[in-house]
Amino acid sequence: TRSEREKGIFSRMELLDRRTYEVYTGPASTPPSALYDPKKPPPYTLLVAMSVQPEAEEDFNRWYDEEHIEMLRKVPGWSRSRRFVLKEAGQIGSASTGGAPPKYLAVHEWTSSKEEREASPEYKAAGSTEWRTKVAKTVTGLERRSFKLLKSWERD
DSSP states (O other): OOOHHHHHHHHHOSOEEEEEEEEOOSSOOOOOOTTOOTTSOOSEEEEEEEEEOGGGHHHHHHIIIIIIHHHHTTSTTEEEEEEEEEEEEEEESTTOOOOOOOSEEEEEEESSOHHHHHHSHHHHHHTSOHHHHHHHTTEEEEEEEEEEOOOOOOOO
16 A cells, blocks of 8 residues: 555656566576675676577576676676576556566676776677577567666675
8 A cells, every 4th residue: 555655656757667586596606706805896787687488498598507607707807697587577657568577687797897898809709609699599588787886885
């Protein structure tokens, strides 16, 4: 039950897109690199959300686990990658499409900027394999978002 104030706020919103993802429970996760520091947030984060055709999910997950993350690990500045699976989602607002968001979410953390990593031969190689090309043909939804850390506070 929403208050009148909350109803007013939501009625003026163009879009509220809420998603809950759970940790992907595939093979053991890839350990972080020596650049990873649990006491410091990464300076750069890349979120990649994807859905694939249902019959291609097994191959997609194998590609991500066996090839893609392993190749990203070789890119200068890679800190760690984690994967998640959509649990629930909802949209409200005038710009709501009503469509389901991508099922899989990968969070890649970097110490190198987007420009630095995309210029590296290792990054280019990770995005141009035969297996990746095969998987790309099965993608039904894709979202990419890059973030740069602007400010953080010390953690104990």
